[in-house]
Amino acid sequence: MTAAPPAAPVPPMPSAPAGPGGLVEPVGPVGSGSPGAAAVTASAVAETPRLRTTARRWLFWVVVVVAAVVFAVISVLLTASGAPDAERFSIGSAGPSGSEAVAEVLRQQGVDVVAAGTMAEAVAAVDAADGDATVLFIDPYGYLDDDQLGQVGGLGSELVLVEPGSAELSVFAPAVAPAGAAEEADAVDAGCRLPAAERAGDISRPTATYRMIDAGADSVTCFRSYDDAFGVVQVPGDADAGSGSGSDSGTVTVFGAGDALTNDGVLLRGNAALSLGVLGTHPTLVWYMPTYADVAGGPEPTIGELTPGWVTPVILLLLVVVVAAGVWRGRRFGPVVVENLPVTVRASETMEGRARLYAKQSAHVRALDALRIGTISRLTVALALPRHASVVDVSRAVASVTGLPVDQVHDTLVGALPRSEADLLALSDRLLVLEQAVHRATHDGPPATSSPSG
Structure with a gap:
């Protein structure tokens, strides 16, 4: 053949x-040699790598990896505490939906603005002000139950509810009910005798509106959007705050113009005058936004708390075993062989x-x-x-x-x-x-x- x-x-x-051994067809030689060539023109010299040579080769990459890790750790440490808070109405957020601008202006006017994320913090802040404080309450996620809402009603002299839902209204202002979204309009006029509303004149379109179910003599409705839907409603507080029927003194203000508190909307029309007028009536303003820590029964246990104590040592031991097995069974390169090219095989x-x-x-x-x-x-x-x-x-x-x-x-x-x-x-x-x-x-x-x- x-x-x-x-x-x-x-x-x-x-x-x-x-x-x-003879069933596989031969392939052509490497290089320019012809089939059947018998001579190998290259001489092979075995050279065992030294530790110093290997270390010098990998030194640059080791330094690069260590520098990258150090830089990442320092960046995380420096930025963790200063990470922006993007939550709406947060006085620590300078973003469009935050309320840092309103809080800073109130502080410049002499109002002590205190942020509270739990019921305990809110109670401590009101006690520090001897009860002479305005409490701004925002609970968009419904963390508090009726009993906890009743405790909020006993805080401070004035209570401002920002875009409250039916649950909050039934506890703090039973005579007020949600009326839905406001009609499309560039602005709404005050149309009431509330001093802060009169100074504002008009505000941008409210986020939510409310209506009076049982209007009392001291009730005030401002910024009418349509029919009996208003952006701001103020009703007198109830002395029986412990039963969850409102503030123990002063007034309860249902504030549907939530955009007037944000950095993005406070400068529109009379939003700033309305916000500062409603929130600046007392020397102290407690900005209370409940968090998950206020949920009844406390926060759910974390995975670490639910994990038995022996799991972590076992995981670490398994990692050590895997690394040891990799070193033991891993591929080891032989000595470096220097060959002079071209080579005929x-x-x-x-x-x-x-x-x-x-x-x-x-x-x-x-x-x-x-x-x-x-x-x-x-x-x-x-x-x-x-x-x-x-x-x-x-x-x-x-x-x-x-x-x-x-x-x-x-x-x-x-x-x-x-x-x-x-x-x-x-x-x-x-x-x-x-x-x-x-x-x-x-x-x-x-x-x-x-x-x-x-």
């Missing part, structure tokens, strides 16, 4: 099967190396595919078929020149699958016999009258 020319896409097939070395890999993995199908690809490529050239000819075309051409059945040829070239090493040897024999038959038919004379066995 002749070897294929170097330009063939698949290397030549061995002339005879010789066990698993024997074709037989590549063939034997691939054969050992196929044999080690029992890759019978892959080994046979390599043999079949080489055989089909050489048959295509021998029969003068186009390079894009299919296996069916090659099978028919081989059958026509050898006299073999087309099905048998197709089965040999692509159909049969080896189940064992014996099958692989048998099929490689059939490929060799088939290629020899085509060679005889194309070089020695007409096709044979009978098909060869095997």
